Amino acid sequence: xxxxxxxxxxxxxxxxxxxxxxxxxxxxxxxxxxxxxxxxxxxxxxxxxxxxxxxxxxxxxxxxxxxxxxxxxxxxxxxxxxxxxxxxxxxxxxxxxxxxxxxxxxxxxxxx
Amino acid sequence: xxxxxxxxxxxxxxxxxxxxxxxxxxxxxxxxxxxxxxxxxxxxxxxxxxxxxxxxxxxxxxxxxxxxxxxxxxxxxxxxxxxxxxxxxxxxxxxxxxxxxxxxxxxxxxxxxxxx
Numbered sequence: 524x525x526x527x528x529x530x531x532x533x534x535x536x537x538x539x540x541x542x543x544x545x546x547x548x549x550x551x552x553x554x555x556x557x558x559x560x561x562x563x564x565x566x567x568x569x570x571x572x573x574x575x576x577x578x579x580x581x582x583x584x585x586x587x588x589x590x591x592x593x594x595x596x597x598x599x600x601x602x603x604x605x606x607x608x609x610x611x612x613x614x615x616x617x618x619x620x621x622x623x624x625x626x627x628x629x630x631x632x633x634x635x
Numbered sequence: 636x637x638x639x640x641x642x643x644x645x646x647x648x649x650x651x652x653x654x655x656x657x658x659x660x661x662x663x664x665x666x667x668x669x670x671x672x673x674x675x676x677x678x679x680x681x682x683x684x685x686x687x688x689x690x691x692x693x694x695x696x697x698x699x700x701x702x703x704x705x706x707x708x709x710x711x712x713x714x715x716x717x718x719x720x721x722x723x724x725x726x727x728x729x730x731x732x733x734x735x736x737x738x739x740x741x742x743x744x745x746x747x748x749x750x751x
Contacts, residue, residue: 557739565744565745566725566727566742566744566745567678567725567740567742572739610677623668623680624680624694625678625679625680627675627677
Protein backbone atom coordinates (compact mmCIF):
# COMPACT_ATOMS: atom_id res chain seq x y z
CA UNK A 524 0.00 0.00 0.00
CA UNK A 525 1.25 3.44 -0.88
CA UNK A 526 2.48 5.54 2.03
CA UNK A 527 1.03 8.99 2.49
CA UNK A 528 2.50 12.14 4.00
CA UNK A 529 0.37 15.01 5.24
CA UNK A 530 0.91 17.91 7.66
CA UNK A 531 0.48 17.07 11.31
CA UNK A 532 -1.61 20.14 12.05
CA UNK A 533 -3.19 23.23 10.49
CA UNK A 534 -4.93 26.27 11.91
CA UNK A 535 -7.64 28.34 10.26
CA UNK A 536 -10.39 30.85 11.00
CA UNK A 537 -14.07 30.57 10.35
CA UNK A 538 -15.09 31.42 6.81
CA UNK A 539 -11.72 30.65 5.26
CA UNK A 540 -11.00 27.99 2.67
CA UNK A 541 -8.70 25.25 3.93
CA UNK A 542 -6.54 23.10 1.66
CA UNK A 543 -4.82 20.02 3.06
CA UNK A 544 -2.27 18.43 0.76
CA UNK A 545 -1.26 14.79 0.89
CA UNK A 546 1.77 13.27 -0.84
CA UNK A 547 1.65 9.71 -2.15
CA UNK A 548 4.62 9.30 -4.46
CA UNK A 549 4.29 5.51 -4.75
CA UNK A 550 0.63 5.40 -5.70
CA UNK A 551 -0.23 2.42 -7.89
CA UNK A 552 -2.25 2.46 -11.07
CA UNK A 553 -5.40 1.03 -9.49
CA UNK A 554 -5.19 2.97 -6.21
CA UNK A 555 -7.96 5.32 -5.14
CA UNK A 556 -7.41 8.31 -2.86
CA UNK A 557 -9.79 8.55 0.06
CA UNK A 558 -10.19 11.12 2.81
CA UNK A 559 -11.74 10.58 6.21
CA UNK A 560 -12.76 13.00 8.94
CA UNK A 561 -12.70 12.17 12.64
CA UNK A 562 -14.26 14.17 15.44
CA UNK A 563 -13.22 13.59 19.06
CA UNK A 564 -14.71 10.44 20.59
CA UNK A 565 -16.11 9.28 17.25
CA UNK A 566 -15.03 6.88 14.55
CA UNK A 567 -13.69 8.27 11.27
CA UNK A 568 -16.23 9.27 8.67
CA UNK A 569 -15.76 8.88 4.91
CA UNK A 570 -15.90 12.29 3.23
CA UNK A 571 -14.60 11.99 -0.31
CA UNK A 572 -12.82 9.68 -2.72
CA UNK A 573 -11.28 10.13 -6.13
CA UNK A 574 -9.07 8.57 -8.76
CA UNK A 575 -8.00 11.53 -10.92
CA UNK A 576 -8.80 15.18 -11.72
CA UNK A 577 -11.41 16.75 -9.46
CA UNK A 578 -14.21 15.38 -7.34
CA UNK A 579 -16.73 17.53 -5.49
CA UNK A 580 -19.50 16.68 -3.08
CA UNK A 581 -21.55 18.58 -0.54
CA UNK A 582 -18.75 18.48 2.02
CA UNK A 583 -15.48 19.00 0.15
CA UNK A 584 -13.54 18.97 -3.09
CA UNK A 585 -10.64 16.71 -3.95
CA UNK A 586 -8.04 17.82 -6.47
CA UNK A 587 -5.74 15.23 -8.00
CA UNK A 588 -3.05 16.27 -10.52
CA UNK A 589 -2.31 14.23 -13.61
CA UNK A 590 0.65 12.39 -12.06
CA UNK A 591 -1.50 11.45 -9.02
CA UNK A 592 1.49 11.73 -6.69
CA UNK A 593 -0.35 14.13 -4.47
CA UNK A 594 -3.88 15.25 -3.71
CA UNK A 595 -5.50 18.23 -2.04
CA UNK A 596 -8.59 18.19 0.10
CA UNK A 597 -10.35 21.54 -0.05
CA UNK A 598 -12.88 22.60 2.58
CA UNK A 599 -14.75 25.74 1.53
CA UNK A 600 -15.60 28.33 4.18
CA UNK A 601 -14.80 26.26 7.27
CA UNK A 602 -16.72 26.62 10.50
CA UNK A 603 -15.88 25.70 14.09
CA UNK A 604 -17.55 22.34 13.53
CA UNK A 605 -14.93 21.43 10.93
CA UNK A 606 -12.34 21.13 13.69
CA UNK A 607 -11.30 17.49 13.36
CA UNK A 608 -8.56 15.13 12.25
CA UNK A 609 -8.40 14.51 8.50
CA UNK A 610 -6.83 11.34 7.14
CA UNK A 611 -5.58 10.78 3.62
CA UNK A 612 -5.46 7.15 2.49
CA UNK A 613 -4.43 5.44 -0.70
CA UNK A 614 -5.40 1.93 -1.65
CA UNK A 615 -6.40 -0.29 -4.52
CA UNK A 616 -9.95 -1.38 -5.11
CA UNK A 617 -8.82 -4.55 -6.81
CA UNK A 618 -6.48 -5.92 -4.18
CA UNK A 619 -8.22 -8.73 -2.35
CA UNK A 620 -7.32 -9.09 1.28
CA UNK A 621 -5.88 -5.61 1.75
CA UNK A 622 -6.91 -3.06 4.33
CA UNK A 623 -6.58 0.66 4.80
CA UNK A 624 -3.64 1.90 6.82
CA UNK A 625 -4.30 5.17 8.60
CA UNK A 626 -1.46 7.51 9.46
CA UNK A 627 -1.61 10.19 12.12
CA UNK A 628 -3.71 12.49 9.98
CA UNK A 629 -3.89 16.28 9.96
CA UNK A 630 -5.43 17.96 12.97
CA UNK A 631 -7.36 20.99 11.74
CA UNK A 632 -8.21 23.62 14.32
CA UNK A 633 -10.74 26.28 13.34
CA UNK A 634 -11.02 29.40 15.47
CA UNK A 635 -13.54 32.22 15.51
CA UNK B 636 -30.22 1.11 9.71
CA UNK B 637 -27.71 0.92 12.58
CA UNK B 638 -24.53 0.58 10.49
CA UNK B 639 -21.69 -0.75 12.66
CA UNK B 640 -22.50 -1.49 16.30
CA UNK B 641 -19.81 -2.03 18.93
CA UNK B 642 -20.28 -3.31 22.45
CA UNK B 643 -19.44 -2.44 25.12
CA UNK B 644 -18.82 1.32 24.83
CA UNK B 645 -16.66 1.44 27.94
CA UNK B 646 -14.77 -1.23 29.87
CA UNK B 647 -12.27 -1.34 32.70
CA UNK B 648 -10.19 -4.49 33.10
CA UNK B 649 -7.58 -5.59 35.56
CA UNK B 650 -4.24 -6.76 34.21
CA UNK B 651 -4.49 -10.41 33.19
CA UNK B 652 -8.24 -10.45 32.70
CA UNK B 653 -9.74 -11.46 29.38
CA UNK B 654 -12.59 -9.98 27.41
CA UNK B 655 -14.17 -9.94 23.97
CA UNK B 656 -15.14 -6.81 22.08
CA UNK B 657 -18.14 -7.35 19.87
CA UNK B 658 -18.82 -5.81 16.49
CA UNK B 659 -21.77 -6.29 14.18
CA UNK B 660 -22.74 -4.65 10.89
CA UNK B 661 -26.08 -4.73 9.13
CA UNK B 662 -24.97 -3.47 5.71
CA UNK B 663 -24.13 -6.87 4.23
CA UNK B 664 -20.49 -5.84 3.89
CA UNK B 665 -17.89 -8.44 3.02
CA UNK B 666 -14.92 -7.01 4.91
CA UNK B 667 -14.49 -6.04 8.55
CA UNK B 668 -11.62 -4.51 10.52
CA UNK B 669 -10.40 -3.77 14.01
CA UNK B 670 -8.31 -0.67 14.74
CA UNK B 671 -6.94 0.82 17.92
CA UNK B 672 -6.36 4.49 18.48
CA UNK B 673 -3.95 5.92 21.03
CA UNK B 674 -3.29 9.63 21.63
CA UNK B 675 -1.02 11.04 18.95
CA UNK B 676 -0.80 7.70 17.10
CA UNK B 677 -3.67 7.84 14.64
CA UNK B 678 -5.46 4.55 13.95
CA UNK B 679 -3.51 1.33 13.76
CA UNK B 680 -4.87 -1.83 12.18
CA UNK B 681 -5.00 -4.85 14.51
CA UNK B 682 -6.72 -7.54 12.40
CA UNK B 683 -9.04 -7.64 9.48
CA UNK B 684 -11.30 -10.06 7.68
CA UNK B 685 -11.50 -9.60 3.92
CA UNK B 686 -14.44 -11.98 3.71
CA UNK B 687 -16.36 -14.43 5.84
CA UNK B 688 -14.10 -17.27 6.91
CA UNK B 689 -10.81 -15.38 6.54
CA UNK B 690 -8.78 -13.26 8.94
CA UNK B 691 -5.39 -11.58 8.61
CA UNK B 692 -2.99 -9.73 10.86
CA UNK B 693 -2.61 -6.00 10.60
CA UNK B 694 0.06 -3.67 11.95
CA UNK B 695 -0.27 -4.48 15.67
CA UNK B 696 -1.77 -7.98 16.16
CA UNK B 697 0.21 -9.12 19.21
CA UNK B 698 -1.95 -9.78 22.26
CA UNK B 699 -5.17 -10.08 20.27
CA UNK B 700 -7.24 -12.74 18.56
CA UNK B 701 -10.23 -12.37 16.29
CA UNK B 702 -13.17 -14.41 15.13
CA UNK B 703 -15.31 -13.77 12.08
CA UNK B 704 -18.38 -15.48 13.45
CA UNK B 705 -20.49 -14.90 10.34
CA UNK B 706 -20.83 -12.22 7.71
CA UNK B 707 -22.29 -9.76 10.22
CA UNK B 708 -20.05 -10.24 13.24
CA UNK B 709 -16.34 -9.80 13.90
CA UNK B 710 -15.09 -10.05 17.47
CA UNK B 711 -11.78 -9.05 19.04
CA UNK B 712 -10.48 -10.93 22.06
CA UNK B 713 -7.89 -9.96 24.61
CA UNK B 714 -6.77 -13.15 26.32
CA UNK B 715 -4.66 -11.54 29.06
CA UNK B 716 -5.10 -7.78 29.14
CA UNK B 717 -2.09 -5.53 29.71
CA UNK B 718 -1.94 -1.80 30.50
CA UNK B 719 -0.39 -1.26 27.04
CA UNK B 720 -3.73 -2.32 25.57
CA UNK B 721 -5.49 0.68 27.09
CA UNK B 722 -6.91 2.35 24.01
CA UNK B 723 -9.99 3.18 22.01
CA UNK B 724 -10.94 0.33 19.72
CA UNK B 725 -12.83 0.89 16.48
CA UNK B 726 -14.49 -1.67 14.30
CA UNK B 727 -15.18 -0.91 10.64
CA UNK B 728 -16.69 -2.59 7.61
CA UNK B 729 -16.55 -2.02 3.88
CA UNK B 730 -18.65 -3.17 1.01
CA UNK B 731 -15.83 -4.23 -1.24
CA UNK B 732 -13.95 -7.42 -0.45
CA UNK B 733 -10.74 -5.72 -1.43
CA UNK B 734 -10.73 -3.28 1.43
CA UNK B 735 -11.17 0.05 -0.28
CA UNK B 736 -13.50 0.89 -3.03
CA UNK B 737 -15.90 3.46 -4.26
CA UNK B 738 -17.85 3.58 -1.01
CA UNK B 739 -15.21 3.55 1.71
CA UNK B 740 -15.32 2.26 5.24
CA UNK B 741 -18.05 2.66 7.85
CA UNK B 742 -16.83 2.86 11.43
CA UNK B 743 -18.49 2.08 14.72
CA UNK B 744 -18.50 4.54 17.59
CA UNK B 745 -15.69 2.81 19.45
CA UNK B 746 -15.00 0.96 22.69
CA UNK B 747 -12.94 2.80 25.29
CA UNK B 748 -10.90 0.20 27.17
CA UNK B 749 -8.81 0.87 30.26
CA UNK B 750 -6.54 -1.80 31.71
CA UNK B 751 -5.37 -1.14 35.25
